[in-house]
Amino acid sequence: MRKITAEIAVVGAGPAGLCAALEARLAGADVVLIDENRLPGGQLFKQIHKFFGSKEHRAGVRGFAIGQELLAQVSDSGARVLLDSLVYGIQPDKSMGLLTAGENCLLLAEKIIIASGAKENYTPFPGSTLPGVMGAGAAQTMINVNRVLPGARVVMVGSGNVGLIVSYQLLQAGAEVVAVVEGAPRIGGYGVHAGKLRRAGVPFYLGHTISRAYGDDGVRHVEIARLDERWNPVPGSEFTLDADTICLAVGLNPMTELVWMAGCQFDYIPALGGHVPLHDRNMETTVRGLYVAGDVTGVEEASSAMEEGKLAGVAAAEALGYLDARAAKEKKAEIEARLNRLRSGLFGEKRREAKETQLAAMQRARESEKEVV
Amino acid sequence: MPEGVVYTGIPSREELAACPGIPTEARMARGRVAVIECVQEIPCNPCESACRFGAIEIGEQLTALPRLDGEKCTGCGLCVALCPGLAITIVDKSFSATESTVDFPFEYLPLPGEGDTVDACSRAGETVCPARVVAVKKSPAYAGTAVVSIRVPTAFADEVRTMRRLPRREEDI
Numbered sequence: 001m002r003k004i005t006a007e008i009a010v011v012g013a014g015p016a017g018l019c020a021a022l023e024a025r026l027a028g029a030d031v032v033l034i035d036e037n038r039l040p041g042g043q044l045f046k047q048i049h050k051f052f053g054s055k056e057h058r059a060g061v062r063g064f065a066i067g068q069e070l071l072a073q074v075s076d077s078g079a080r081v082l083l084d085s086l087v088y089g090i091q092p093d094k095s096m097g098l099l100t101a102g103e104n105c106l107l108l109a110e111k112i113i114i115a116s117g118a119k120e121n122y123t124p125f126p127g128s129t130l131p132g133v134m135g136a137g138a139a140q141t142m143i144n145v146n147r148v149l150p151g152a153r154v155v156m157v158g159s160g161n162v163g164l165i166v167s168y169q170l171l172q173a174g175a176e177v178v179a180v181v182e183g184a185p186r187i188g189g190y191g192v193h194a195g196k197l198r199r200a201g202v203p204f205y206l207g208h209t210i211s212r213a214y215g216d217d218g219v220r221h222v223e224i225a226r227l228d229e230r231w232n233p234v235p236g237s238e239f240t241l242d243a244d245t246i247c248l249a250v251g252l253n254p255m256t257e258l259v260w261m262a263g264c265q266f267d268y269i270p271a272l273g274g275h276v277p278l279h280d281r282n283m284e285t286t287v288r289g290l291y292v293a294g295d296v297t298g299v300e301e302a303s304s305a306m307e308e309g310k311l312a313g314v315a316a317a318e319a320l321g322y323l324d325a326r327a328a329k330e331k332k333a334e335i336e337a338r339l340n341r342l343r344s345g346l347f348g349e350k351r352r353e354a355k356e357t358q359l360a361a362m363q364r365a366r367e368s369e370k371e372v373v
Numbered sequence: 374m375p376e377g378v379v380y381t382g383i384p385s386r387e388e389l390a391a392c393p394g395i396p397t398e399a400r401m402a403r404g405r406v407a408v409i410e411c412v413q414e415i416p417c418n419p420c421e422s423a424c425r426f427g428a429i430e431i432g433e434q435l436t437a438l439p440r441l442d443g444e445k446c447t448g449c450g451l452c453v454a455l456c457p458g459l460a461i462t463i464v465d466k467s468f469s470a471t472e473s474t475v476d477f478p479f480e481y482l483p484l485p486g487e488g489d490t491v492d493a494c495s496r497a498g499e500t501v502c503p504a505r506v507v508a509v510k511k512s513p514a515y516a517g518t519a520v521v522s523i524r525v526p527t528a529f530a531d532e533v534r535t536m537r538r539l540p541r542r543e544e545d546i
Contacts, residue, residue, distance in 0.1 A: 050457035050516065052417040054435055060419035060455045062516060172481055174541050186379040191413045192458025194382030199535045201498030204382060345414040345436030 002105045004098060006032035006080070008316050009109035011087045011096075011258065014042020015302045016294025016309035017115035018070045023313025023331075024113075025077040027322040032080040032109070034087055034098065040074075041067040042117055043137070044302060046144040048172075049165055052190075056338055057303040064144075066302075090262045094289065111289050111316040114259055115309060118252040118273060118295035123157065127213030128246075136166040136249035143173040151245030155222045156180045157210055161189035161301070163249030168196050170247075177202045178241050183209050183227055190347065210246065211238055219244055252299045259296065262287050267361045271354035272298025278362040281336070282315035283308060286365050291316055298358060300343075300351055307339045378412055383496045388412040394429075394461075396443040401530075405448020405465040405474075409439050410534075411458065423455040453478055454515035462534055466527055473530035474507055476522040481538045484509050484519050492537035493525050500537060501529050 010021045013035035021033040039045065047063020058066050074081065085100035087107065096107040120135035127133070132151060136158070142148045154175050156167045159182035167177045180197065185207045187194045194204070211225040211233055226237035253273040260266070264277045264285040276298045283291045293312040294305035311332060318328035343352035376385040389395060394409025401408075409420065409429070414436040421431045421439060428445035429452060431437050453461045453476055463476035475493075485491050485506045493504035504523040511519050525533050 050419070050455070050518075052415060052457050054416075054418045055422050059417060060423070060457060060516065065516075171538070187382055190415055190458065191378035191382060191384070192411070192415075192456075192460045194378070195384075195410075195496065196459055198382040199494060199496060199498050200538060201494075206380065341435045342416050344434075345416050347413075348416055348436070 002103055003108060004032065004100075004105050005108045006030050007109065007320055008032075008111045008113065009034065009096065009107055010113045010115060012042065012115035012117055012294070012296075013037075013040035013081065013083075014115060014117050014294060014305065015044050015067075015070070016117075016296075016305040016312075017042070017113070018074055019306045019309030020113045020115060020291075020293050020313035020316075021079045022070065022074050022077055023310045024317045024322075025074075025079040027314065027317035029317045029320055029322050032082060032107075033074065034082045034085050034100075034107075036084070036086045038084050040071060040081065040083060044070070046140045047302065048144050048169060051303060053303045053342055057306075057342065063302060087258060090258055092263060094262065094287070111291065111319060113283075113291040113293060113309075113312045113316060114262075114296055115292070115294045115305075115312075116255040116258060116296045118254050118299050120248065121251040121253060123248055123250045125210050125212060127219070130213055130215060130219050131217070132215075132219030132244050133213065133246045133248070136162050136247040139245070139247045140166045140169060143169060149173055149175055151175060151219075151243070153178050153243040154245040154247055155210070155224075155241060155243045156247045156249060158182065158249030158251070159184075159187045159189055159194065159204065159206070160249060160251070161193060162252075163247070164189040164193035164197060166247060166249060167202060168193065168200075171197070171200050171202070175245070178243050179222075179224065180204045181208050181210060181224055182206045183231060209233060213246055219246055222246060252295065254296045254299060256296060259285065259290075259292060262290055264290065264292075265365050267358055269298065269354050269358060271350055272300075272358065276358060278358060278365050280362050280366070281311075281332070281359065283312035284315060286362070286369070289319070298351075298354065304339060304342050304351075307335050307342070311335050311339075381497075384410055384412045393438050393440040396441055396446070400443035401464050401466045404467045405450075405463050406443055406446050407441055407448065407450075407452055408462050408464050409441055409452070409456075409460065410462075411439050411456075411460045414438065415458075417457065419455045419457060420452040420461065423452045425449070425451070450476055450510070450520055451514065453520050454512075454518040459518075463522075464530055466530055468524060471526060472524045473527040474522050474524050475530060475533050476508075476520050477535050478518045479521045479536070480518055483539050483542055485521060485536065485539060491523065491539070493523055493529065493533040494535045494537050495532050496534050498535075501533050502526060504533070504536065
């Protein structure tokens with residue numbers, strides 16, 4: 001079996017993986033960056049909106065433009081990039097199985113950074129298997145990457161930022177969004193994103209749910225019902241909208257398969273999307289030498305993922321001796337400060353608290369490990 | 374339905390009244406000025422960095438609401454294009470004896486042409502009145518967002534925040 005070796009292997013070339021690879025390579029480490037897709041960038045290239053945050057987080061720059069810059073920096077850095085390549089397994093000795101260029105290879109690295117991202121949640125309802133029902137992320141890929149409009153009249157389920165942003169982008173792509181349906185009594189995402197939709201005449205149905213979708217050959221009609229305060233549909237409250245597409249924006253959950261396989265310890269933190277690997281402030285998991293970054297550590301957003309990636313890249317390079325303790329400490333302090341600025345305010349505070357819970361659980365795991373020794 | 378941005382996507386009258394980004398009536402009457410309808414504490418400050426005149430202040434706390442200094446604001450409009458939330462307009466109530474202009478970000482194709490008549494719309498997307506397009510500004514500095522300026526009767530200047538999207542033409546697809 002062909003052997004591929006590197007000092008640091010980064011799995012996943014989205015915002016977190018790109019930043020991790022770049023930081024580690026710039027510090028001098030030999031880095032291989034692997035992604036199962038034919039194009040790197042993860043979800044960055046479908047983010048056609050301008051990012052929030054501040055200048056240091058590339059605020060005001062559209063996501064795909066950030067992706068283009070990062071890619072150029074990574075390829076200039078001399079990091080090896082393997083695309084269309086799948087890390088399908090990891091052994092207790094941390095050796096990995098890699099399929100690349102049609103060949104089954106053994107991947108060996110002193111440090112591993114897993115930045116595998118997240119996947120969309122699904123919600124079942126009568127008719128939810130009809131053609132025309134899809135994740136909001138899938139619709140976003142269709143319009144912004146593949147330039148295919150999934151339908152003419154869309155019902156969006158979920159009013160978090162993903163639901164709001166993808167609704168806006170569907171309007172920009174030429175579809176009509178006939179409703180944003182949200183079970184909660186309030187809009188989940190940023191008011192300014194909702195405001196764009198309201199100005200475009202999109203109606204919001206808060207405290208409502210899809211009760212069923214029907215049509216002969218795909219979605220043609222969508223029945224919506226009001227929910228009572230216990231989230232039960234109110235009989236007789238149903239009304240029907242004509243639509244050919246239903247987009248589900250009902251949250252994301254971390255893609256943790258590799259991390260589970262590696263034997264890392266987890267915690268269940270709903271605010272971060274479910275089961276998340278424990279990690280310390282260096283992004284190192286309970287398995288020494290295995291780091292995580294981005295949505296796989298808990299679902300947040302691209303700006304935080306980039307910062308976590310940098311953190312993991314710096315820490316892994318430091319562990320290999322490419323950065324002295326002082327230089328690494330300085331870099332990490334800067335990154336943490338930027339992360340904290342993102343995890344603040346009305347929407348960020350909950351994430352900051354959840355990440356603190358995760359770090360505290362890690363602390364306990366490390367302490368009990370010491371006791372065993 | 375209860376009022377307020379989390380229930381409607383539209384800042385309520387009270388939220389706007391308490392918003393530090395809204396200039397005074399007197400300032401709007403004097404000429405072009407930014408109207409920053411940012412009422413939620415989100416970590417974001419491109420408006421502050423965009424302003425060359427130091428008229429928008431957020432400060433160290435990234436989630437603080439932007440505070441407008443109406444005396445420093447020249448109404449140049451760079452912040453209109455750079456706000457990721459598309460929450461800023463430029464209002465000029467001195468445009469004529471009866472009319473005001475409203476400049477707003479517009480990210481839909483096709484763009485209107487100068488001199489066209491369009492439907493001026495409210496924060497809720499309702500048609501308020503017909504309006505004449507005064508200018509359509511596109512600049513590399515705007516990073517892909519066009520800024521459309523329309524003139525409306527001054528009585529509607531606080532209500533109009535956008536225009537109705539135009540039907541798509543074959544060549545835009």
